[in-house]
Amino acid sequence: MKRTVLVTGATGYIGSHTCVCLLEAGWQVIGIDNLCNSSPQVIARIEHITGSSLPFYQSDVRDYAALCALLQRHAVTAVIHFAGLKAVGESVSQPLDYFDNNVGGSITLLRALQSRNIKNLIFSSSATVYGEPQTVPITETAPLSVTNPYGRSKLMIEQVLTDLAQSDPQWRIATLRYFNPAGAHESGLLGEDPRGTPNNLMPYIAQVAIGRRTHLSIYGDDYPTADGTGVRDYIHVMDLARGHLAALRRLLAHDGAHANTNTVSHNGCFTVNLGTGHGVSVLQAVRAFEQASGRHIAVRFAARRPGDVASCYASPAAALQLLDWQAEKNLQQMCEDQWRWQSANPQGFDSSATSLSPTDMTE
Ligand SMILES: NC(=O)c1ccc[n+]([C@@H]2O[C@H](COP(=O)([O-])OP(=O)(O)OC[C@H]3O[C@@H](n4cnc5c(N)ncnc54)[C@H](O)[C@@H]3O)[C@@H](O)[C@H]2O)c1
Structure with a gap:
């Protein structure tokens, strides 16, 4: 019988993208999302790509009663918890929203899971918990520090999870620290659809390429990097999705034999970076996108932004060792897939040319 995974933030x-990977790997998936930052069209597209059905609940992870009702209806083996707010700037102006949604939402979810004795969890953390890294590549044992309420909400949840696992050894918790997700599903049917101004580089470049924005501002051209622009670790979203599958397998395979007491893995709980291990500068990303799209990307240089670091990329060694996982797709593939998604959906999921109703998709 297929085992079931509950995915919060599924749309x-x-x-x-992770729902696609899970369904293709033979998992039964139940999705929940309150749709505060996504479109309900996503479900039909996932079903179209995979040929599998995805039961979906429009629900908030802060709604304890709704979670308990859902968990009573479905025999859930594990949960992947993506739901959260993620805009750094917004978190500075609205910190309470971020703590309420991200920290409060996670605690409500954990309580509901505990009440049903479901104790396998994968949590979406972020490289932001490393603050300004002292050295690169960044390993999981690097000092943690945060510079904004979004990052603090992630670090607080990590700490809650550590305490929870310590209080009850039945919990199996994977904390995955993502670097910079980019790209889209190769079908062009799924991708990132930011509301308002994109916070991340790749969707911003894509919107310049499609003509929705006039130019890209590059903040800082005098960093101590090869071309003076900031360096980040861009990881293809499908590689990232596969990383969750690997983490799920590892969590559920735990039999105590692998338990050790280093900071990466302890009694079936572990924390790993999901990145490529390669740094890419803003200008390199722009050039790669121009090549993939055949479009010119206008750029303007501006002063450095406070809080931005020169260079940030992962050591992916622990993920390889623990999960037998590593990123496979390169920058060019990320740009090609991002461009396919952007050009097929110029206004995101609301583009009329490509809007497909669930009926269209399942026929
Ligand atoms: N994209 C990145 O650059 C990045 C990097 C590191 C970590 N993360 C983390 O990964 C997770 C997923 O990120 P994403 O890029 O897919 O963001 P996203 O905004 O596209 O997805 C998050 C989803 O959660 C939903 N959501 C938010 N609050 C909710 C709530 N209270 N109840 C139910 N649903 C809720 C939103 O509607 C959205 O569909 C987030 O937790 C984010 O903090 C993202």
């Missing part, structure tokens, strides 16, 4: 960018 979001990373959640939707």
Whole structure:
């Protein structure tokens, strides 16, 4: 019998791509999302790509009663918890929303899971918990520090999970620290659809390429990097999605034999970076996107932004060792897939040319 995984934030960018991976790997998936930052069209598209059905609940992870009702209806083996707010700037102006949604939502979810004795969890953390890294590549044992309420909400949840696992050894918790997700599903049917101004580089470049924005501002051209622009670790969203599958397998395979007491893995709980291990500068990303799209990307240089670091990329060694996982797709593939998604959906999921109703998709 198929085992069931509950995915929170299922219609979001990373959640939707992970649902595809899970369904293709033979999992039964139940999705929930309150749709505060995503479109309900995503479900039909996932079903179209995979040929599998995805029961979906429009629900908030802060709604304890709704979660308990859902968990009573479905025999859930594990949960992947993507649901959360993620805009750093917004978190500075609205910190309470971020703590309520991200920290409060996670605690409500954990309580509901505990009440049903479901204790296998994968949590979406972020490289933001490393703050300004002292050295690169960043390993999981690097000092943690945060510079904004979004990052603090992620670090607080990590700490809650550590305490929870310590209080009850039945919990199996994978904390995955993502670097910079980019790209889209190769079908062009799923991708990142930011509301308002994109916070991340790749969707911003894609919107310049499609003509929705006039130019890209590059903040800082005097960093101590090869071309003076900031360096980040861009990881293809499908590689990231596969990382969740690998983490799920690892969590459920735990039999105590692998338990060790280092900071990466302890009694079946572990924390790993999901990145490529390669740094790419803003200008390199722009050039790669121009090549993939055949479009010119206008750029303007501006002063450095406070809080931005020169260079940030992962050590992916622990993920390889623990999960037997590593990123496979390169920058060019990320740009090609991002462009396919952007050009087929110029206004995102609401583009009339490509809007497909669930009926269209399932016929
Ligand atoms: N994209 C990145 O750059 C990045 C990097 C590191 C970590 N993360 C984390 O990964 C997770 C997924 O990110 P994403 O890029 O897919 O973001 P996203 O905004 O596309 O997806 C998050 C989803 O969660 C939903 N959601 C938010 N609050 C909810 C709530 N209270 N109840 C139910 N649903 C809720 C939103 O509607 C959205 O569909 C987030 O937790 C984010 O913080 C993202």
